[in-house]
Amino acid sequence: MIYSEKVMDHFANPRNVGEIENADGVGEVGNAKCGDIMKMYLKIDNGIITDVKFKTFGCGAAVATSSMATELIKGKPVEDAVKLTNKAVIEALDGLPPAKLHCSVLAEQATKAALADYYRKNGIDPEPIVGKIEDCADCESCGS
Amino acid sequence: MDKKFIYADNAATTRVSQSVLDAMLPAFTEAYGNASSIYKLGMDAAKTVLASRETVAGCLGAKVNEIYFTAGGSESDNWAIKGAAEIGAKKGKKHIITTAVEHHAVLHTCEYLEKHGFEVTYLPVDEYGRVTAQQVADAVREDTCLVTVMFANNEIGTIMPIAEIGKVCREKKVTFHTDAVQAVGHVDIDVKAMNIDMLSLSGHKLHAPKGIGALYIRTGIVLPNLIAGGAQERGKRAGTENVPGIVGLAQAMKDACADIPAKNAVTSQKRDRIIKELLKIPQTRLNGHPVERLAGNINISFRGVEGESLLLMLDMNGIAASSGSACTSGSLDPSHVLIAIGLPHEIAHGSLRLTFEEDLSDEDADYIIQTVPKVVGRLRAMSPLWERICKTEGLNADGSKK
Numbered sequence: 261m262i263y264s265e266k267v268m269d270h271f272a273n274p275r276n277v278g279e280i281e282n283a284d285g286v287g288e289v290g291n292a293k294c295g296d297i298m299k300m301y302l303k304i305d306n307g308i309i310t311d312v313k314f315k316t317f318g319c320g321a322a323v324a325t326s327s328m329a330t331e332l333i334k335g336k337p338v339e340d341a342v343k344l345t346n347k348a349v350i351e352a353l354d355g356l357p358p359a360k361l362h363c364s365v366l367a368e369q370a371t372k373a374a375l376a377d378y379y380r381k382n383g384i385d386p387e388p389i390v391g392k393i394e395d396c397a398d399c400e401s402c403g404s
Numbered sequence: 405m406d407k408k409f410i411y412a413d414n415a416a417t418t419r420v421s422q423s424v425l426d427a428m429l430p431a432f433t434e435a436y437g438n439a440s441s442i443y444k445l446g447m448d449a450a451k452t453v454l455a456s457r458e459t460v461a462g463c464l465g466a467k468v469n470e471i472y473f474t475a476g477g478s479e480s481d482n483w484a485i486k487g488a489a490e491i492g493a494k495k496g497k498k499h500i501i502t503t504a505v506e507h508h509a510v511l512h513t514c515e516y517l518e519k520h521g522f523e524v525t526y527l528p529v530d531e532y533g534r535v536t537a538q539q540v541a542d543a544v545r546e547d548t549c550l551v552t553v554m555f556a557n558n559e560i561g562t563i564m565p566i567a568e569i570g571k572v573c574r575e576k577k578v579t580f581h582t583d584a585v586q587a588v589g590h591v592d593i594d595v596k597a598m599n600i601d602m603l604s605l606s607g608h609k610l611h612a613p614k615g616i617g618a619l620y621i622r623t624g625i626v627l628p629n630l631i632a633g634g635a636q637e638r639g640k641r642a643g644t645e646n647v648p649g650i651v652g653l654a655q656a657m658k659d660a661c662a663d664i665p666a667k668n669a670v671t672s673q674k675r676d677r678i679i680k681e682l683l684k685i686p687q688t689r690l691n692g693h694p695v696e697r698l699a700g701n702i703n704i705s706f707r708g709v710e711g712e713s714l715l716l717m718l719d720m721n722g723i724a725a726s727s728g729s730a731c732t733s734g735s736l737d738p739s740h741v742l743i744a745i746g747l748p749h750e751i752a753h754g755s756l757r758l759t760f761e762e763d764l765s766d767e768d769a770d771y772i773i774q775t776v777p778k779v780v781g782r783l784r785a786m787s788p789l790w791e792r793i794c795k796t797e798g799l800n801a802d803g804s805k806k
């Protein structure tokens with residue numbers, strides 16, 4: 261299996277690791293059984309994501325995709341962040357090995373889960389905006 | 405200063421040793437004849453192959469005609485198991501006994517046979533990864549054609565009670581095969597005393613090149629031919645002999661099988677020191693048997709840490725190691741071995757395997773002892789799972805009890 265240099269860079273020097281106290285949106289996806297969990301924290305001022313942090317338990321690609329997702333949405337309006345796709349994460353990382361594609365899906369979902377939390381906190385139903393966030397139990401990536 | 409590099413993954417593969425390389429080189433450019441040819445160059449090659457076969461046989465307590473060269477451990481396993489199954493099927497015996505912790509070369513072969521009408525019993529193992537001879541005895545049926553139990557486990561290093569299992573199989577008159585790929589050169593083996601009928605071994609785990617191995621087949625077991633063609637390997641496995649590989653395998657076995665107890669004493673002392681130090685990291689456990697284990701195998705799980713990122717970060721720090729998490733091989737399922745010894749998925753994902761030999765320097769052992777805790781700490785600091793463990797179990801951030 262080969263990781264691109266970008267993936268290795270984001271694994272070795274992950275951007276935006278950590279937590280945000282009193283975050284405006286927090287999302288967590290994945291589970292320990294499958295071997296990856298991502299948690300994302302957003303600070304949102306006037307509809308702009310002014311800060312984002314993440315914590316990830318998972319493989320190199322899981323760390324790299326979460327790191328890249330935070331970079332892609334930082335400083336962006338929430339309406340743009342909602343449109344983040346796993347494909348964009350993959351492209352920004354110069355590709356992922358086939359077995360690791362699910363990590364990019366998880367990064368997209370972690371972002372969406374955090375945004376959904378933000379909308380919910382503001383009394384807005386997130387589902388029409390960010391869509392349904394699939395439960396990891398339905399994911400077929402891992403055999404368990 | 406040179407960048408630190410410690411290779412601690414000998415169970416995956418080994419470097420070809422200088423003595424093996426020296427033994428092989430002439431077979432490429434000088435003694436390059438085909439062992440089937442009649443002129444001197446060919447006859448010399450045939451003599452070299454014979455001498456190599458004698459060496460390999462000698463290391464196992466086998467007779468020279470009982471050694472068949474193959475392209476490695478997987479091929480030997482496939483041949484032994486499918487061959488024994490074919491013999492069994494002719495007598496209406498279509499039951500095979502194996503264990504839950506075998507290498508995939510054995511497990512997937514058994515699964516293949518299940519699809520072809522065989523019944524396979526996968527013996528469960530205890531918390532250390534062992535089966536007992538009694539379990540085997542209890543599982544043997546009228547229609548059992550083969551028992552296949554690995555000699556030593558590739559992930560957790562646990563050594564199985566092979567001599568006892570061999571005795572049971574001999575008493576019950578069932579063919580007994582063992583995958584000894586991880587054991588040869590690390591455990592003294594005598595196929596006769598241990599009542600082993602077939603044994604698989606692989607060169608690249610003992611400083612010979614990849615792609616050469618052997619299968620010991622006891623006289624009296626007439627295994628179906630593996631590859632049809634020329635008369636090589638007594639017609640059982642056709643194809644012009646890989647003379648350099650064969651010479652290399654023989655040299656590697658000669659080197660590895662000499663003074664095993666003395667080498668193990670040195671290696672296991674290093675192993676036990678590293679284990680003792682790494683277990684000081686909170687929320688950590690040793691996998692495999694504390695004593696009945698390969699002298700150079702360490703397998704430890706760290707809660708809250710995922711195996712692949714552990715390996716990548718260790719590699720960035722100059723340590724090449726392996727993990728029980730099969731995530732590295734592209735699947736998300738944690739190791740079947742760690743699950744079989746009863747680890748929850750969550751912990752099975754975060755394991756580290758270090759495999760080395762007596763030449764691991766004390767300095768390198770120290771470096772491992774210093775580096776692993778740092779890397780585990782760094783990964784735990786960014787792990788939401790670790791955060792949750794500490795919170796729900798009331799632990800300090802480093803995992804120590806409050």
Ligand SMILES: Cc1ncc(COP(=O)(O)O)c(C=O)c1O
Pocket residue numbers: 415416475476477478479481507509554556557558583585586606607608615617
């Ligand atoms: C226990 C065991 N059996 C079989 C094999 C396969 O051997 P080879 O790589 O020579 O096919 C290995 C090595 O990966 C092993 O560790």
